[in-house]
Amino acid sequence: MTDTLTDRREIAESGQRGPTRFDRRSRLEMTLRRIGHGWQLYLMLLLxxxxxxxxxxxxxxxxxxxxxxxxxxxxxxxxxxVGFDNFTRFIESYQFWPVIRNTVVLQAYELVATFPLPIVLALALNYVRVRWFQRTVQMVTYAPHFISTVVIVGMLFVLLDPRIGMVNNLLGLFGISPTDFMGDPGLFRHIYVWSGVWQSLGFSAIIYLAALAGIDPELHEAAIVDGATKLKRIWHIDLPGIAPIAVILLILNIGSILSIGFEKVLLMQNNLNLSSSEVIDTYVYKVGLASDVPLFSYAAAIGLFRSVVGLVLLIAANQLARRFAKSSLW
Structure with a gap:
């Protein structure tokens, strides 16, 4: 009886004193009841x-x-x-600026090449009306995504071999002397980036195709009635429709600008192209695991430095996107 009177008094005074013990208990019971109704979903979420x-x-x-x-x-x-001694050692080392420069330049080059091309491919496929041709192009473009990185690099070595490679044999037909593509530091970035474009272009376009499918068809119908060309429909309907997805993907790519694909760089790396292929990930692997005396703390400090810089870039890119593009991760 006393508990009941106390609960009633708390209910009467809740408007003046904010949430009461009774309100908190009710919310807890409601939450538990909701979890009980959908326990299967929470069980799936547990793993x-x-x-x-x-x-x-x-x-x-x-x-x-x-x-x-x-x-x-x-x-x-x-x-x-030892505090920040490992971080200071890395920043003051002679490898700091070459490694940072190679990582940023390679990732920026890859971002510039791989970000807009899937959008162009998705827009082009979206306006193809011959279904068998559209499906064929989709299959041909996203099939390389399922080829492993090791196989891709093996194909590059075979195709670009100075003696038996198909590319050098074709160049020889025009009187051009053989070129050691994989050993040239100036060609390493181009080979890395454009082979990545070939491998990921079609699969990346799927995201934008899904976004284009969600655009209201009535917008296109109204634009056609008003006499809008395909280019105007792309500019005023399609691009604004996929802009939020594009901005989110761009933010994520900027946040990982110091995180290069470790496996592919390491497989393509050799002593001849080391001046342009040594990036943070390969450097961490060498000093932390592959050296005669592994420097675990030093490698961990470099990895943490990369993660902190990536987090700062991610937050900055998100703030800029929120201010100028009106779309962001959070």
Missing amino acids: PVVYIIIFQYWPMYGVQIAFRNYNVVQGITGSPW
Whole structure:
């Protein structure tokens, strides 16, 4: 009886004192009831949440290696604390600027080449009315996405071989001397980027095709009635319709500007093109794992430095997109 009177008094005074114990209990009961009705969905959500906790958040415990002089015998907590010495060592090293420059230039080149082309391909396919031709082009363009990186690099070495490569044989027919494409530092970035365009172009266009499919057909019908050409419909209807998706993908790409595809760069790398192919990921691998004396703390510091810079770029790109494009991640 006392509890009931207390609850009634709290309800009467809730307008003056804000949420009461009764309100909080009601909300909790409502939340539990909602979870009970959709327990299957929460059960499905449990596995990815556990995955994220184990493989994304728990490894953050090891980030402190970057601030220690880590050795395997003493372990993470037993290794001596050195603060920012590993970061200072990397910034002051002779490899800092060449590695940063190679990473930024290669990623920026890849971004400029790979960002607009899927949009162009999606717009072109969207206006193709011959269905068998549209499906054939789609299949031909996104099939390379399913070829592994190792196979792609193997194909490049075979095609561009100075002695038996198809490209050099064709150039020889025109009297052009053989070129060591894979050993030329000036050609490394072009080969890396445009082979990536060939591999990912069609698959990346699928996202924009899905966005184009969500545009109201009545907008195109009204534009056709008003006499708008295809180019005007693309400019005034299609591009604004896919702009939010494009902005989000651009923000994500800018945030990962220091994260180059490690496998492909490492497979294409050799002593001849090292001056333009040594990026942060390959440098971390070499000093952290491939060297005779692995420098775990030094490699961890470089990796953390890259992640922090990527986070800053992601936040900055998101703020600029929110201000100028009126679309953002958050």
